[in-house]
Amino acid sequence: AVGKTLISCSDVEYVTLTPPSGLTCGDYMQAFISYAGGYLVDPNATSGCQFCSSRTTDELLGKYFNIQYAHRWRNFGLLLVYTAFNTAAIYVFTYVFRIRSGNPMGAHRRRLSRLQTRKPSSHDSLGVHVNE
Structure with missing residues (x-):
């Protein structure tokens, strides 16, 4: 060519x-x-x-x-790897962000919001007993 x-x-x-x-x-x-x-x-x-x-x-x-013409097959292999990686990334990111319950950080946010809204207990104060 x-x-x-x-x-x-x-x-x-x-x-x-x-x-x-x-x-x-x-x-x-x-x-x-x-x-x-x-x-x-x-x-x-x-x-x-x-x-x-x-x-x-x-x-x-x-x-x-x-x-370099001598690198033609190596370059072709790199092109195939690049194409395969990007194609796989499209499907993985579509699954993670669209198909599987929306946000991958959702579970962590729900747990954090529960910790912030609960009433502290007497044992939460670094080993010092708090009178209620």
């Missing part, structure tokens, strides 16, 4: 440069292209060199987005 495919830049994507006199575009840019990648439209030109920074989709995606 996308991996290992040659690309061609549009006219607005080319960088135009002029090599020093006596050198062709290919001679002038050879070391840079072997290090950074890319291609020249006409390596034999002596002026108006048009340079594109990426030659293949692998160069482009690796350089700008850190996406």
Whole structure:
């Protein structure tokens, strides 16, 4: 699909440069292209060199987005795990918050409200007997 495919830049994507006199575009840019990648439209030109920074989709995606063709199956597996987790989370949260008696904290709130509304006994005062 996308991996290992040659690309061609549009006219607005080319960088135009002029090599020093006596050198062709290919001679002038050879070391840079072997290090950074890319291609020249006409390596034999002596002026108006048009340079594109990426030659293949692998160069482009690796350089700008850190996406490597060698990691395609790992990335596909991560996509499947991400999708499965989110699908499961939808069903779990729907069950917890909509189907199962509304609020998961409801039982704790009911218990707290009962403790706050009951009359304190004589044994609730840290071991000190309180006369009523």
